[in-house]
Amino acid sequence: MANVRPLEQTVEAIRAAALVFNKSLKIPARWRVAERISSSSRLMKINRAQHVLLLEDINEGRFKRKRGEFLCKARITNPSAHERLNVIDIDADKSKRVKVDCQKCLEIARKRWR
Numbered sequence: 001m002a003n004v005r006p007l008e009q010t011v012e013a014i015r016a017a018a019l020v021f022n023k024s025l026k027i028p029a030r031w032r033v034a035e036r037i038s039s040s041s042r043l044m045k046i047n048r049a050q051h052v053l054l055l056e057d058i059n060e061g062r063f064k065r066k067r068g069e070f071l072c073k074a075r076i077t078n079p080s081a082h083e084r085l086n087v088i089d090i091d092a093d094k095s096k097r098v099k100v101d102c103q104k105c106l107e108i109a110r111k112r113w114r
């Protein structure tokens, strides 16, 4: 009998699909997937959107984003925690194993960079 581990395989499949999905976003700067850091605890974990967080500036005329900003400009309420927890690119590749699901981020990315 083959030693199958369905759950692990599922997790791998989901990650692989997320990587492909995220790769389809043609964002012209280094970026990672990140959530907003809210001041109110981890209990809020459910329903948090996964955003595109820029690790480099984008400067395309009228369209500008700074390193450390979300593509959709979601508000950063806790700048120091955000800088410490989100704006590090050491695990940027790893972060992309989770799909971006912020509709605003996706809309901007798809409209702007086809």
Ligand SMILES: [Zn+2]
Binding pocket: 049, 050, 051, 052, 070, 071, 072, 073, 074, 102, 103, 104, 105
């Ligand atoms: Zn977003």
